[in-house]
Amino acid sequence: xxxxxxxxxxxxxxxxxxxxxxxxxxxxxxxxxxxxxxxxxxxxxxxxxxxxxxxxxxxxxxxxxxxxxxxxxxxxxxxxxxxxxxxxxxxxxxxxxxxxxxxxxxxxxxxxxxxxxxxxxxxxxxxxxxxxxxxxxxxxxxxxxxxxxxxxxxxxxxxxxxxxxxxxxxxxxxxxxxxxxxxxxxxxxxxxxxxxxxxxxxxxxxxxxxxxxxxxxxxxxxxxxxxxxxxxxxxxxxxxxxxxxxxxxxx
Amino acid sequence: xxxxxxxxxxxxxxxxxxxxxxxxxxxxxxxxxxxxxxxxxxxxxxxxxxxxxxxxxxxxxxxxxxxxxxxxxxxxxxxxxxxxxxxxxxxxxxxxxxxxxxxxxxxxxxxxxxxxxxxxxxxxxxxxxxxxxxxxxxxxxxxxxxxxxxxxxxxxxxxxxxxxxxxxxxxxxxxxxxxxxxxxxxxxxxxxxxxxxxxxxxxxxxxxxxxxxxxxxxxxxxxxxxxxxxxxxxxxxxxxxxxxxxxxxxxxxxxxxxxxxxxxxxxxxxxxxxxxxxxxxxxxxxxxxxxxxxxxxxxxxxxxxxxxxxxxxxxxxxxxxxxxxxxxxxxxxxxxxxxxxxxxxxxxxxxxxxxxxxxxxxxxxxxxxxxxxxxxxxxxxxxxxxxxxxxxxxxxxxxxxxxxxxxxxxxxxxxxxxxxxxxxxxxxxxxxxxxxxxxxxxxxxxxxxxxxxxxxxxxxxxxxxxxxxxxxxxxxxxxxxxxxxxxxxxxxxxxxxxxxxxxxxxxxxxxxxxxxxxxxxxxxxxxxxxxxxxxxxxxxxxxxxxxxxxxxxxxxxxxxxxxxxxxxxxxxxxxxxxxxxxxxxxxxxxxxxxxxxxxxxxxxxxxxxxxxxxxxxxxxxxxxxxxxxxxxxx
Numbered sequence: 001x002x003x004x005x006x007x008x009x010x011x012x013x014x015x016x017x018x019x020x021x022x023x024x025x026x027x028x029x030x031x032x033x034x035x036x037x038x039x040x041x042x043x044x045x046x047x048x049x050x051x052x053x054x055x056x057x058x059x060x061x062x063x064x065x066x067x068x069x070x071x072x073x074x075x076x077x078x079x080x081x082x083x084x085x086x087x088x089x090x091x092x093x094x095x096x097x098x099x100x101x102x103x104x105x106x107x108x109x110x111x112x113x114x115x116x117x118x119x120x121x122x123x124x125x126x127x128x129x130x131x132x133x134x135x136x137x138x139x140x141x142x143x144x145x146x147x148x149x150x151x152x153x154x155x156x157x158x159x160x161x162x163x164x165x166x167x168x169x170x171x172x173x174x175x176x177x178x179x180x181x182x183x184x185x186x187x188x189x190x191x192x193x194x195x196x197x198x199x200x201x202x203x204x205x206x207x208x209x210x211x212x213x214x215x216x217x218x219x220x221x222x223x224x225x226x227x228x229x230x231x232x233x234x235x236x237x238x239x240x241x242x243x244x245x246x247x248x249x250x251x
Numbered sequence: 252x253x254x255x256x257x258x259x260x261x262x263x264x265x266x267x268x269x270x271x272x273x274x275x276x277x278x279x280x281x282x283x284x285x286x287x288x289x290x291x292x293x294x295x296x297x298x299x300x301x302x303x304x305x306x307x308x309x310x311x312x313x314x315x316x317x318x319x320x321x322x323x324x325x326x327x328x329x330x331x332x333x334x335x336x337x338x339x340x341x342x343x344x345x346x347x348x349x350x351x352x353x354x355x356x357x358x359x360x361x362x363x364x365x366x367x368x369x370x371x372x373x374x375x376x377x378x379x380x381x382x383x384x385x386x387x388x389x390x391x392x393x394x395x396x397x398x399x400x401x402x403x404x405x406x407x408x409x410x411x412x413x414x415x416x417x418x419x420x421x422x423x424x425x426x427x428x429x430x431x432x433x434x435x436x437x438x439x440x441x442x443x444x445x446x447x448x449x450x451x452x453x454x455x456x457x458x459x460x461x462x463x464x465x466x467x468x469x470x471x472x473x474x475x476x477x478x479x480x481x482x483x484x485x486x487x488x489x490x491x492x493x494x495x496x497x498x499x500x501x502x503x504x505x506x507x508x509x510x511x512x513x514x515x516x517x518x519x520x521x522x523x524x525x526x527x528x529x530x531x532x533x534x535x536x537x538x539x540x541x542x543x544x545x546x547x548x549x550x551x552x553x554x555x556x557x558x559x560x561x562x563x564x565x566x567x568x569x570x571x572x573x574x575x576x577x578x579x580x581x582x583x584x585x586x587x588x589x590x591x592x593x594x595x596x597x598x599x600x601x602x603x604x605x606x607x608x609x610x611x612x613x614x615x616x617x618x619x620x621x622x623x624x625x626x627x628x629x630x631x632x633x634x635x636x637x638x639x640x641x642x643x644x645x646x647x648x649x650x651x652x653x654x655x656x657x658x659x660x661x662x663x664x665x666x667x668x669x670x671x672x673x674x675x676x677x678x679x680x681x682x683x684x685x686x687x688x689x690x691x692x693x694x695x696x697x698x699x700x701x702x703x704x705x706x707x708x709x710x711x712x713x714x715x716x717x718x719x720x721x722x723x724x725x726x727x728x729x730x731x732x733x734x735x736x737x738x739x740x741x742x743x744x745x746x747x748x749x750x751x752x753x754x755x756x757x758x759x760x761x762x763x764x765x766x767x768x769x770x771x772x773x774x775x776x777x778x779x780x781x782x783x784x785x786x787x788x789x790x791x792x793x794x795x796x797x798x799x800x801x802x803x804x805x806x807x808x809x810x811x812x813x814x815x816x817x818x819x820x821x822x823x824x825x826x827x828x829x830x831x832x833x834x835x836x837x838x839x840x841x842x843x844x845x846x847x848x849x850x851x852x853x854x855x856x857x858x859x860x861x862x863x864x865x866x867x868x869x870x871x872x873x874x875x876x877x878x879x880x881x882x883x884x885x
Contacts, residue, residue: 069576091767095736156729
């Protein structure tokens with residue numbers, strides 16, 4: 001297994017890991033916005049830039065790479081706070097702050113890098129979407145692939161096909177849950193859930209009666225032979241705890 | 252006819268060459284994009300009808316009429332060349348065809364009024380080998396463009412097509428082919444200039460049963476059209492290169508990725524692929540050697556970013572054409588995660604010639620680090636716009652003054668933009684620069700895909716930078732933050748300068764943003780996107796400063812900063828400016844002095860451009876109090 005040095009800390013990681021994973025093992029914090037363990041690395045936010053040095057390179061030669069996608073190899077040396085790493089992150093955060101001037105997550109990260117207000121022109125009518133791509137990547141991973149990135153450049157936006165009610169959406173909320181800025185909104189009442197302009201009928205928890213799963217998701221899971229959970233998360237937790245404490249019997 | 256062995260190929264070649272040698276006169280009508288736009292299709296029809304009417308098409312007269320790819324001198328199209336005499340007729344109209352057929356084809360004389368007139372000397376030049384535009388060129392990748400009928404395999408073979416492939420397949424091992432290409436010093440003609448031989452060697456060495464070769468025909472730089480000319484005019488040179496490459500790396504499948512805006516290229520490539528399959532040059536058992544290789548065309552959807560190699564491969568796979576990190580090279584994990592060699596059209600077109608003539612022949616041309624020749628699309632304010640190919644190391648001055656014929660309209664040269672949107676400008680002081688990869692990069696530009704846009708003194712460098720940033724802003728895929736958001740903000744900053752909203756510190760803001768984009772962007776589109784700004788800043792910083800500090804555009808191009816006036820003492824009332832003015836802002840009777848109504852003037856500069864005696868001048872528009880306040884406080 002390769003051993004790498006990150007900010008002076010030596011750490012041994014599994015073959016095929018990326019620098020980001022090694023850094024987390026070593027206890028070195030590298031900021032990210034588009035990374036999530038559940039999906040393939042993307043390399044879009046560029047916040048996780050680091051300087052690397054490899055064996056055989058000149059002693060003063062470093063290369064700027066993104067930690068989320070750079071594969072580790074034995075003897076790799078990583079620096080996460082060189083001036084150009086910090087400067088690149090500053091420019092990225094400054095730009096994101098112009099895109100999302102009100103978004104708390106971006107404001108906090110920018111402040112960490114000494115930026116209170118953006119140098120650039122703020123977007124008119126901003127929303128909280130930073131185009132990290134986590135929502136449509138998790139949707140692909142779960143299976144429905146109901147949403148994707150439309151258009152390109154600054155016109156890029158996440159949307160269902162043709163900006164219409166997404167036929168493949170099962171209302172599972174994976175996109176809304178993974179969204180780091182809370183941009184993806186949904187509404188729920190006793191009987192329905194609405195997301196991406198599509199309204200779903202809800203199934204109720206067999207124990208507490210609270211709506212916890214869309215019928216579309218239950219059907220989708222059943223068609224794939226996946227067990228459909230009759231209990232909501234909190235009832236499931238409580239039941240587990242009760243069984244563990246010898247208070248109830250396993251179902 | 253199937254060329255099932257080397258002997259059969261040689262027979263076919265001999266027959267083709269003999270047929271060609273037996274032709275007394277070939278009328279070659281250029282049907283490249285420039286000439287087509289000027290009516291070459293009608294000229295070609297007139298030639299065919301004229302030849303038929305005169306009974307010259309029965310095959311016994313030694314005469315034929317052909318449509319070919321681009322001859323290069325697009326400026327003077329439609330072009331008609333008479334071979335083997337080497338006569339070039341320019342600006343040919345259908346009604347001129349009868350004259351050409353009667354006097355040249357039948358009479359053997361030159362039609363004086365249709366031949367090229369040298370703008371420098373005023374003299375007429377009948378043979379294109381004597382025209383300065385052609386005289387200074389060495390054509391390798393475009394060796395047969397304009398000389399062969401792209402829809403005729405026999406014609407191509409008569410001009411040497413597939414001779415390199417035959418040598419490679421019958422006389423060399425794949426390793427020897429890789430070595431030959433390495434020794435030739437050929438480097439990627441798509442822009443980055445990576446050593447082709449090294450790329451092939453890496454792919455050959457990479458583990459994998461399935462390997463691919465890809466031809467990048469997604470030429471998208473504004474002003475560049477050399478790949479188009481090769482694909483349309485000599486598709487067999489591309490196929491030959493790919494066959495050799497496939498043999499060298501061990502690929503059985505190849506793709507040609509053509510941008511959607513090149514439908515003619517798709518047609519001629521498709522026809523060439525079918526002809527090559529029929530002749531046994533593609534498919535199972537190529538030339539009886541047992542080699543298996545076939546090529547498919549993949550049409551792009553019109554996204555500039557798909558010219559980037561990883562985005563291109565995603566697009567061929569049927570996915571969204573977005574780049575991905577290339578920490579693992581395409582030669583190891585490319586198309587469908589298999590080892591892949593991706594080369595530009597021009598690179599592939601070079602390969603056949605290198606194998607046919609040998610590495611030493613190719614390496615003898617050019618400069619020590621940049622061997623061989625390079626194709627350029629010469630456009631902009633030169634007299635002879637068109638397509639050229641020159642040995643590496645040719646000085647810019649020769650390209651612009653000798654081949655290009657100097658600046659149009661007697662204006663002053665200001666700069667030449669090379670390398671497309673990712674490239675930069677080279678100013679007048681560096682006109683003697685020998686053009687190769689190293690020299691262009693050292694001076695803040697790049698080779699790129701070979702676009703060369705010549706600019707005169709009526710060009711504002713901030714405006715030029717803004718043009719390219721606007722282009723890139725529209726073409727960024729938007730996957731990564733520095734490119735997507737950075738280009739937008741860069742455009743805002745440049746818009747501000749050009750519209751009189753520049754603030755002190757803008758240049759520093761631009762430089763800092765440019766550095767962040769170059770460091771942080773995911774692919775080369777974003778990393779090189781600041782180049783147009785950085786290179787104009789490097790060579791024309793004072794122009795940026797004038798925009799910020801004085802709110803003035805020294806070239807008089809940025810309308811918000813410029814106003815025009817007529818110098819009353821000089822004006823002779825020729826009235827040309829009045830006719831040119833789109834807003835009727837100029838008052839004055841003919842033979843009397845004219846005046847511009849500043850209220851109506853939109854500062855388009857048309858009057859300035861047409862005035863034959865320089866009686867119109869531009870000056871900085873006085874700033875209003877509000878603008879001055881902004882300029883002062885920042």
